[in-house]
Amino acid sequence: MIRVELVKLVRRPRTWASILLLCALPTVVAVFIAVTHVAPSPGQGPALLSAVLSNGTLYPAAALALVLPIFLPIAVSLMAGDAIAGEATSGMLRYLLARPVGRSRLLVAKLISVIAYVLGAVVLVAVTGYATGAGLFGTKPLLVTPHGLAASNIATSLSGTPMTPADIAMRTLGAVAFIGASMLGVAAIALFLSTLTDSSLGAALGALAALITSGVLVALNSAAVVSPYLPTKYWLAWADFFREPILWRNIERGFAIQGVYVVVFVAAAWANFATKDITS
Amino acid sequence: MIVTRGLAKRFGSVLAVDHVDLDVREGDRFGFLGPNGSGKTTVIRMLLGLVFATSGEIEVLGRPIPARVREVLPKVGALVEGPSAYGHLSGRANLALIDAAGRAGGRRTRRRRVDEALEQVGLAGIDGRPVRKYSLGMRQRLGLAAALLRAPRLLVLDEPTNGLDPQGIREIRDLLVRLNEAGTTVFLSSHQLAEVEQLCTRVGIVDRGRLILQAELSTLRPVTGRVIVRSPDADRAAAELDGQVASRDGDQLVVTGTDPAALTTRLVTAGLRVIEIRPERSSLEDLVLELTGPGTDRIDRGAGQPGNHPSPAAGDVP
Numbered sequence: 274m275i276r277v278e279l280v281k282l283v284r285r286p287r288t289w290a291s292i293l294l295l296c297a298l299p300t301v302v303a304v305f306i307a308v309t310h311v312a313p314s315p316g317q318g319p320a321l322l323s324a325v326l327s328n329g330t331l332y333p334a335a336a337l338a339l340v341l342p343i344f345l346p347i348a349v350s351l352m353a354g355d356a357i358a359g360e361a362t363s364g365m366l367r368y369l370l371a372r373p374v375g376r377s378r379l380l381v382a383k384l385i386s387v388i389a390y391v392l393g394a395v396v397l398v399a400v401t402g403y404a405t406g407a408g409l410f411g412t413k414p415l416l417v418t419p420h421g422l423a424a425s426n427i428a429t430s431l432s433g434t435p436m437t438p439a440d441i442a443m444r445t446l447g448a449v450a451f452i453g454a455s456m457l458g459v460a461a462i463a464l465f466l467s468t469l470t471d472s473s474l475g476a477a478l479g480a481l482a483a484l485i486t487s488g489v490l491v492a493l494n495s496a497a498v499v500s501p502y503l504p505t506k507y508w509l510a511w512a513d514f515f516r517e518p519i520l521w522r523n524i525e526r527g528f529a530i531q532g533v534y535v536v537v538f539v540a541a542a543w544a545n546f547a548t549k550d551i552t553s
Numbered sequence: 554m555i556v557t558r559g560l561a562k563r564f565g566s567v568l569a570v571d572h573v574d575l576d577v578r579e580g581d582r583f584g585f586l587g588p589n590g591s592g593k594t595t596v597i598r599m600l601l602g603l604v605f606a607t608s609g610e611i612e613v614l615g616r617p618i619p620a621r622v623r624e625v626l627p628k629v630g631a632l633v634e635g636p637s638a639y640g641h642l643s644g645r646a647n648l649a650l651i652d653a654a655g656r657a658g659g660r661r662t663r664r665r666r667v668d669e670a671l672e673q674v675g676l677a678g679i680d681g682r683p684v685r686k687y688s689l690g691m692r693q694r695l696g697l698a699a700a701l702l703r704a705p706r707l708l709v710l711d712e713p714t715n716g717l718d719p720q721g722i723r724e725i726r727d728l729l730v731r732l733n734e735a736g737t738t739v740f741l742s743s744h745q746l747a748e749v750e751q752l753c754t755r756v757g758i759v760d761r762g763r764l765i766l767q768a769e770l771s772t773l774r775p776v777t778g779r780v781i782v783r784s785p786d787a788d789r790a791a792a793e794l795d796g797q798v799a800s801r802d803g804d805q806l807v808v809t810g811t812d813p814a815a816l817t818t819r820l821v822t823a824g825l826r827v828i829e830i831r832p833e834r835s836s837l838e839d840l841v842l843e844l845t846g847p848g849t850d851r852i853d854r855g856a857g858q859p860g861n862h863p864s865p866a867a868g869d870v871p
Contacts (some may be wrong), residue, residue: 277653286641364637368699371601371633372655373626550564551603 274378278386286498291348292394292441294415296401298338298344303402307409319517325406330441331442332406334448334515340398341452341508346484347477349456352390354476355465356383357445357546361471361553376547384539399449413443434517444519448511451524455511457505458531459484461538468546471553501526504534554579554707554738555600560609562595569595571762572609577740577755582733584753584770585742590849592762593742594634596712597764614707627656630705632713636696640685644676644695645734647684670698675724680829684841689716697725701732708732710741714748726752732768746838756837773840776832780808780816783829790825807833 282288302322306343310326321335337345357380360366369379415436463480470476487503490496500506507527511521555577563569570592577583587593591771598604599611602619611618613625638647648667652658658666671677674694684695693716700708713729714722722745729752733739743749749756750770757767766773784790787804801805808816813830820827 274654277650279649280653282640284642284646342840363639364635365639367598367601367603367633368631368637368651369629369654370603371626371629372651373602373622374655375623550605551598 274374274382275385278382279389282386282390288352288390291351291402292397293345295340295348295398299332299339299398299402301337301410302403303332303336306422321512324415325410328415328441329406329408329410329413329517330374330403330412330438331415331445333402334445334511335406336402337395337448337452337511341455341511342370344458345398345452346392346459347481348394349387349391349459350463350477350484351473351478353387353460354478354480355469355473356387356464357467358471358473358476359467362363362473364553366553367551370551377543380464380539380543380546382462382550387460388457391460391489392453395449395456399445429472446515447514447519447524451495451511451514453526454531455504455508458534460540461535465538465542465545468542468549496528502530505531506530554581554613554741555583556610556612557596557600558610560596560599560611561594561607562599562604563607570599570606571764573759573762573764574767575739575757576767577765578696579738580733581755582753582791583741584731584749584756585740586746586749586756586761586837587742587759587799588848589744591759591845594711596759597631597709597742600709601626601629601744603633607723623656627703629709630700630702630707631709632696632700633709633711635712635715636692636693637698638672638684638687638695638699641683643681644671644679644684644687644691644698645681646703647695648699661793663716667698667701669705670701673701673728674698675721690718690721693717694721705737707738707740708768710739712743713741714743714745722723722748742767746836746841749871750837758841765844768835774834774837777835779833780811781833782808782816782820782827783827784820784825784827786825789823790820793820793823795823804828816844 303325305349306322306326321331321338325332362367370376374382405435459480462483463476466476467473470479484505487505491500491503491506493500507523507530510520510523510527513524538540554574557573557575560570560573560575561568573596575596580609582657584592585596595604599606600613601620602622605619614628616625618625638644639650642650645667648670649663652663652666653660670678673680674697676691676694676698679691693714697710697713700710708729710729714725715838717725726748729739729741741749741753753770755767755769756773758765782790783805785804787801787806790806791798791801794806794808796806797810799809801807811819813832817827817830
């Protein structure tokens, strides 16, 4: 069944259309920056963008930073929200279960297909970012400081360590893994909602509403009590991979909180789906 | 093949299925009849483990449902509430995916199984067009093909001839009879009472969630005591049988108070020609209309409940 779901994922036009859009945005941004050579000054605008003018191999991480706030959660919510509800709408859910595909097996297969989509999307964005970045920008040496990155020519006053290409690759991989994990939390919420309703759009919008609520609360000082437990709280902690030394504290917390969200919502999805009357 | 005991299903405050005791035997061609909203589809969904019963027991192929669906369903082919398919894929790709789902029936023989199923339903020459471009009849045939993959022992079909033209209906009926003669038990629901009459050996009739009748079709169509005669000399025959002719339609007379043998002798002695003579039987349609109320899709003004029970036309019952 896992194979069947992966085949369905790959043969679906929507999969590729969404990944194409995800890769298009960073490419457009890269072209603008390369043409004008005007990048946001350090500390302003999307993270890392100021540094990529000096070194294009950083662009994969910058590309992910661009799609992380909106594009990526929307794409992941749509795909995960469609997982069960989409089958219900198309009427295939009853035929799959009558084949029979066990309900737990179907849910696991859907989960794996969603994970494959999330990781595939994140990796493809990073790869596209590398191609455009290395092609359009230079590869001047960079310093990595406790406050983030700086081009070596402007940041002479800061005490920093020069980054080697291998160093950049390792840090980028870390950021890819962290952002992938953050999206898995989103996927788990959408998957759970997908088992509740027969409308895939409803499930996707529900997951997005949860994320927006979480985003608002994180920014709200009076909600500081709950903010450490919100799914979007540590989303931006991936940037800590680009400090020296790497700030592990928020990265670890981010991984942990996403792990908790995945376990809780997948368990809830399973409990609901395994006992649900299929009337679609 | 299918046994239910006291099967009931409640959706919120609505009792959709109420104490149904079905008994479908091996080799039956069982017709499951009833108005819209009478609970037919809910029963079918419970047989397939899609909907969980509120109370009662289900056995399919001798095993309890839903506890042992994994053993039972691979031997059951189903069509529930219309065919479904992935619109962007071809019919063949859809069947291959369905065949691969669940405990796969072996990859090497998949192509052959798909081809055989398509052949059986008359789609052997199908091309790579995506299913969203199919006509209603083609989708129906594709749905049947999906049910026939892996040669099931039991076919559970909800309205199998929906959307088909008369030739298509005939083809599918012949196919079902052939499969049945080869040992497949057929359980089908239908509104097409004439269809069921031609195809089924046994019927069950549900109304408002209750199984109100379950019997051999032959015992359900009793002779009415009247005789139907067709004769080119219908005018003279009507005069000859004056007082005994209940109704007349062209060259066809319905005659009371006699039997076919006596009537034949009498007409022939009078020098009249006879084309056809047979005892009248009440039709399945009459019986179903007599036993069941209107479907839940009929909402009459003023009443919170479905409309009044239509009484059978007075002239139909002797």
